[in-house]
Amino acid sequence: MKFPPIRFLFTAAFCVTTASQAPASDSADMIPVEFKQLSESVWMHTSYKHYEKFGPVPANGLIVAEGTQSILIDSGWTDAQTDAILDWARDDLKQPVTRAYFTHAHLDKMGGVGAVKSRDIETYALELSNELALANGLQPAENDIHLSVGQDVLSVGLVDLFFPGGAHSHDNLVAYVAKDSLLYGGCMVRSAASKRLGNTQDADVLHWDTAIGLVKQRFPQVDIVVPGHGAPAGPELLERTQVLVKRHVD
Ligand SMILES: [Zn+2]
Structure with a gap:
């Protein structure tokens, strides 16, 4: 089945948003994790962390379902949120997570690695991410991925x-699901609502434009782009991010 382009996606009947059973609270950290189906095989999980300066900050990750199992791309901010994500895949989707991949060593992507590891799910991240995780006070994944810049693609199921x-x-990975023409850009892709690049503390702003160019070259067929924070949209998010990068560098 061919899914409609992203502009129709969010009004279509199959686009379901559900919430986990975590208790409601005023605290952003207690906002239930949200799940939204983006394509035939891909669900987005969104969890929140409260920052004094910004209020509740949402962060996205994916669940890519195939057969009787699914692959997790990125955890929630916390172990509790990540437990809710893993429970949801097992109990609601009925396709439990068997492998998890993390796209860089920051709290919004690897804050729940411990929850994943405690369930004996295989965990993977770039060797550099695992080193940085330790330096950033985060749990590293159990296994190292080795990928050279702009070269190989590691294919894991879909x-x-x-x-x-x-x-x-310096360690950001992207994930692509060819059958659904869906690109998960993670935090190297900004949402349409973003006016700036966000947290650039660990950024390589001088290589950012080139990095997006390499993603476009490697995955020319993209209908849906999922940013690390904020709403998914179309491939225009890649160009939009390049504009923000140029503005930042100039
Ligand atoms: Zn980050």
Whole structure:
């Protein structure tokens, strides 16, 4: 079945948003994890962390379902949120997570690695991410991925992992699901609502534009782009991010 382009996606009947059973609270950290189906095989999980300066900050990751199992791309901010994501895949989707991949060593992507590891799910991240995780006070994944900049793609089931080099961070990976023409850009891709590049503390702003160029070259067929924070949209998010990068560098 061919899914409609993204502009129709969010009004279509199959696009379901559900929430986990976590208790409601005023605290952003207690906002239930949200799940939204983006394509035939891909669900987005969104969890929140409260920052004094910004209020509740959402962060996205994916669940890519295939057969009786699914692959997790990125955890929630916390172990509790990640437990809710893993429970949901097992109990609601009925396709439990068997492998998890993390796209860089920041709290919004690897804050729940511990919850994943405690369930004996295989965990993977770039060797550099695992080193940085330790330096950043995060749990590393159990297994190292080795990818050279702009070269190989690591194919895991429906997911192709690609390392375009430094952008939002020096270790950011992207994930592509060819059958659904869906690109998960993670934090190296900004949402349409973003006016700036976000947290550039660990960024490689001088390579960011090139990194997006490499992603476009490697995955020319893209209908849906999922940013690390905010709403998914179409491939225009890649160009939009390049504009923000140029503005930042100038
Ligand atoms: Zn980050």
